[in-house]
Amino acid sequence: MIQIAIMGLGTVGTGVAKVVEANAAQISRKLGEPLAVKTVLVRHFREGAYRHLMTDDFEKIASDPEIRVVVETIGGVEAAYEYTKRALMAGKHVVTANKQLVAEKGCELLALAKAKNVNYLFEASVGGGIPILHPLTQCMAANRIDEVYGILNGTTNYILTRMIRTGAGFADALKEAQEKGYAEADPTADVEGHDTGRKICILADLAFGAQVDPGAVPMEGITKISLRDVEIARKAGYRIKLLGRALRLEGGRRTAYVAPHLIAEENPISGVEDVFNAVVVKGNATGEVMFYGKGAGELPTASACVADVMECLQASPAREEIGWSPVSDGYEDPAKLVSRHYFRIAGSEAEAAAAFGTVEVLAAEGGETAFLTEGLKAGEAAERAAGLQVLAGFRVLD
Ligand code: HSE
Numbered sequence: 600m601i602q603i604a605i606m607g608l609g610t611v612g613t614g615v616a617k618v619v620e621a622n623a624a625q626i627s628r629k630l631g632e633p634l635a636v637k638t639v640l641v642r643h644f645r646e647g648a649y650r651h652l653m654t655d656d657f658e659k660i661a662s663d664p665e666i667r668v669v670v671e672t673i674g675g676v677e678a679a680y681e682y683t684k685r686a687l688m689a690g691k692h693v694v695t696a697n698k699q700l701v702a703e704k705g706c707e708l709l710a711l712a713k714a715k716n717v718n719y720l721f722e723a724s725v726g727g728g729i730p731i732l733h734p735l736t737q738c739m740a741a742n743r744i745d746e747v748y749g750i751l752n753g754t755t756n757y758i759l760t761r762m763i764r765t766g767a768g769f770a771d772a773l774k775e776a777q778e779k780g781y782a783e784a785d786p787t788a789d790v791e792g793h794d795t796g797r798k799i800c801i802l803a804d805l806a807f808g809a810q811v812d813p814g815a816v817p818m819e820g821i822t823k824i825s826l827r828d829v830e831i832a833r834k835a836g837y838r839i840k841l842l843g844r845a846l847r848l849e850g851g852r853r854t855a856y857v858a859p860h861l862i863a864e865e866n867p868i869s870g871v872e873d874v875f876n877a878v879v880v881k882g883n884a885t886g887e888v889m890f891y892g893k894g895a896g897e898l899p900t901a902s903a904c905v906a907d908v909m910e911c912l913q914a915s916p917a918r919e920e921i922g923w924s925p926v927s928d929g930y931e932d933p934a935k936l937v938s939r940h941y942f943r944i945a946g947s948e949a950e951a952a953a954a955f956g957t958v959e960v961l962a963a964e965g966g967e968t969a970f971l972t973e974g975l976k977a978g979e980a981a982e983r984a985a986g987l988q989v990l991a992g993f994r995v996l997d
Contacts, residue, residue, distance in 0.1 A: 600632060600633050600634075600635055601630060601632055601633070601634045601635070601667060601668075601912060602635055602636075602637035602638075602663075602665040602666050602667065603619075603634065603635070603636055603637065603666060603667065603668040603669065603670060603908055604636070604637060604638040604639065604640065604660040604663075604666045604668075604669045604670070604691075605636055605638075605639045605640070605669075605670045605672060606639075606640040606657075606660070606669060606670065606671045606672065606673050606679075606682055606686075607640065607641070607671065607672040607673035607674065607679075608639050608641050608649060608653075608672075609672060609674065609784070610780040610896075610897045610900075611672040611696045611723070611897065611900045611901055611904065612639070612670070612672035613649075613897060614896075614897035614898050614900060614901030614904075615636075615670050615672065615901045615904050615905060615908075616636050616639070616648075616649055617897070617898065617901065618898060618901045618902060618904075618905045619634055619635065619636055619905060622905075626905070626909065629909060629913075630909060630912055630913065634908070634909075634912075636649075636652060637652065637663070637665060637666055638652055638653075638654055638659060638660050638663065638666065639652040639653050639654070640653075640654060640655070640656075640657055640660060640682070641653050641654075641655060642655060643655075657682055657685065660686065660691075661685055661686060661689040661691070662689070666691060667691060667692060667911075667912065668691060668692040668693070668694060668908045668911050668912065669682075669683075669686040669691045669692070669693050669694070670693075670694045670695070670904055670908060671683050671686075671693055671694070671695040671697055671700075672695070672696055672697070672904070673697070674697055674699070674783070674784060675697070675699060675700070676699055676700055676703060676704070679695075679697050679700050680700055680704055680708075683695070683700065683708055683719075684708070684711060687708065687711045687712050687715050687717060687719065688711070688715065690715055690716075690717060691717060692712075692717045692718045692719075692720070692908075692911035692912075693708075693712070693717070693718075693719050693720075694718075694719075694720045694721070694723075694904055694907040694908050694911065695719075695720075695721050695723070695724060695904075696721070696723035696724055696900050696903070696904055697721070697724060698721075698724040698725065698794065698797040698798050698801060699797050699813075701721045701724045701797075701801050702796075702797035702798075702800040702801050702804075702813045703797075703813060705719075705721070705801065705804065705923075706804070706810055706922065706923060706924075706925045707925070709921065709922040709923075710922070713920070713922070717911075718907075718910070718911045718914060720907035720910060720911060721801070721907070722903040722904075722906065722907050723900045723901075723903035723904045723907070724797075724798070724801055725751065725798045725801050725802060725878075726749075726751065726798070726876050726878055726890065726892065726894050726903075727753065727876065727892070727893050727894040727895045727896060727899045727900045727903065728892050728893045728894075728896075728898075728899025728900060728902045728903055729876060729878065729890050729891065729892035729893070729894065729899075729903075730890070730903070730906075731802075731878050731890045732801070732802075732805060732921075734880075734888075734890065735747075735802065735805055735806060735880060736805050736921050739880060739882050739885060739888070741884060742882030742883055742884045742885055743847070743882070743883040744806035744807065744847065744880060744881065744882055744883075745846070745847045745881045745882070745883060746844070746845065746846045746847065746879075746880075746881040747799070747802045747803065747806050747844075747845045747878065747879070747880050747881070748799075748842050748843065748844040748845070748868075748878075748879055748996070749799075749802075749842065749843060749868070749876060749877055749878035749879055749890075750840055750841065750842060750868060750871050750875075750876050750877050750878075750894070751794075751795045751798040751799060751842075751843045751876055751878070751894065752789050752792075752794050752795045752798075752841060752876070752894065752895075753776075753781045753873075753874035753875070753876060753893070753894040753895030753896070754773070754776040754777075754781045754782045754783070754786060754789035754790075754794075754874075754895065755789055755790060755792075755795070755820065755821045755841050756840070756841070756871065756872065756873065756874065756875065756876070756894070757772065757775070757776045757779075757781060757873050757874045758772040758773055758776060758790075758821065759821060759824065759829075759839070759840070759841070760872040760873050761775060762826065762829075763826070763829055764872075766826075773786060773790070776789075776874075779874070779896065780895075780896055780897050781874055781895040781896055782895075789820075790820045790821060790822060791818065791819075791820040791822070792818040792819050792820035792821075792841065792857040792858070793813075793818055793820075795818070795841060795842075795843040795857045796813055796816050796818040796843065796857045797813055798843055799816070799843030799844065799845050799855050799856075799857060800812070800813045800816060800845075800855060802843070802845055802878070803845035803853060803855045804923040805921065805923060806845060806847075806880070807845070807847055807851075807853045807923075808923050808924060809853070809923055809924045809926055809927065809929060810923060810924065810925050810926065810927040811845065811853065811855050811927065811930055812927045812930070815927070815930050816855045816856055816857065817856045817857070817858070817932075817933060818856070818857040818858075819856075819857060819858045819859065820841065820857075821841050821859060823859070823991060824839055824841075824859050824991075824993075825991060827943070827991075828941070828943060828969070828991045828993070831943070831961050831962045831969045832861050832941070832961075834961070834962070835961040835962075836863060836864050837861040837862060837863055837864065837869070837941075837995070838861070838862050838864060838869040838870070839859055839860070839861055839862075839993065840859065840860060840862055840868070840869065840871070841857070841858070841859050841860075842857070842858065842859070842860045842862075842996065843855070843856075843857045844856060844857075844858075844860075844933075846936070848931055851929060852929045852930070852931050853929060853930060853931070854930065854931045854932065854933045854935075854936065855930075855933070856933040858993070858994055859993045859994075860993060860994050860995065860996040861941050861971075861993055861994070861995045861996065862995075862996045863996070866996065867889060868889065871891065874893055874894060874895050874896060875891065875892065875893060875894060876891070876892065876893070876894025876895075877889055877890065877891045878890045932978075933977060934976060934977045934978035934981075935976050935977075935978065936976065936977060937974045937975060937976050938974060938975075938977070938994050938995055938996070938997045939971050939972055939973060939974055939975070939994075939995040939997055940971070940972045940975060940977070940980040940992060940993070940994055940995065941961075941969070941970075941971055941972075941991070941992065941993045941994075941995060942969070942970060942972070942984060942987070942989055942991065942992045943962075943967060943968070943969040943989075943990045943991040943992075944967065944968055944969075944970075944984075944987045944988055944989055944990060945966060945967055945988040945990055946966075946967075946968060946987055946988055947963075947968055948960050948963060948968050948970070950968075950987060951968050951970050951987070954983045954984065954986060954987055955970075955972045955973070955975075955980075955983055955984075956973065957973055958970040958971065958972055958973075959971040967990065969991075971995060974997065977994065980992075
């Protein structure tokens with residue numbers, strides 16, 4: 600019998616316990632012996648199926664020689680960081696779904712894991728149940744990765760989909776996402792783009808091999824997306840989606856950001872709806888590869904965690920190394936990236952043309968004009984729009 604521990608019994612932690620139990624036969628066949636959850640670290644004891652496994656004393660896990668892998672599903676940084684370090688120091692493998700911790704401290708925790716000859720794995724931290732980090736670092740290892748972008752937050756994609764399809768209000772759609780277990784404990788991180796930001800940083804770290812600090816990455820959420828813009832975009836053959844995007848620039852420099860984009864409906868990512876996520880990776884040998892699946896929720900996320908647990912147990916000590924350089928210079932402001940821009944202004948086509956030169960008008964009524972600019976640096980687009988009464992402005996994914 601192989602024993603593991605879970606730290607934190609929220610949506611994902613509970614999912615891990617359920618997957619270990621429900622798929623016991625399959626897991627046992629693959630590992631050659633059964634896998635069981637021995638201990639669950641909680642802050643407050645509560646009744647339920649796992650009450651007999653609960654402890655509030657981390658040392659019971661760290662000092663238990665039978666526990667070989669610890670699954671951290673506490674979330675956030677402080678306690679999760681402390682316990683992860685102590686578990687690695689105690690020689691336990693650690694698996695996590697905690698994107699904030701990986702984005703901020705992943706480099707350091709990977710170095711500690713390496714020093715202790717154990718693994719720190721975090722497939723579940725990006726894309727929930729979608730296998731993306733392993734394919735990026737292993738299956739695409741022969742490529743130079745030039746760009747990664749995607750719909751990386753299930754909650755906001757669910758909210759946008761519900762609002763567009765059923766006309767649901769923002770608050771009701773958010774409540775539904777929370778009830779389904781998609782949202783963060785504080786959904787501000789979803790809605791304001793911070794969750795997507797942490798995930799795009801992890802993807803950029805792995806794709807480009809150097810730290811991209813979440814604090815440096817501009818993050819804009821979905822609060823400025825109105826049904827009016829969604830409708831104008833749809834009639835013109837576009838969808839509006841929240842994207843995380845990371846690009847390799849000339850000379851090995853790199854950039855990343857989070858913002859809503861207009862995406863042409865011919866791009867398959869424009870059709871990704873509900874809680875589904877999709878990640879597009881551009882390799883210099885493969886071209887574009889797209890990964891698609893459920894990006895949040897109890898069982899999909901737990902599936903990625905338990906697969907990482909199994910990998911820790913199966914890996915030889917010489918497991919393929921993942922990691923990146925802690926050096927974070929080489930990051931450039933995405934304001935220099937060129938793309939077309941969508942604007943809706945209170946004003947006429949003539950005013951739009953005076954500011955931007957040639958524009959493609961998508962809608963003009965009620966004193967408002969919605970239009971697309973030609974390709975411009977984001978910084979320049981903002982400067983040119985400064986004299987206009989801008990009601991909405993988004994990038995186009997070109
Ligand atoms: N709140 C996150 C989301 C959970 O909605 O995508 C998965 O990381």
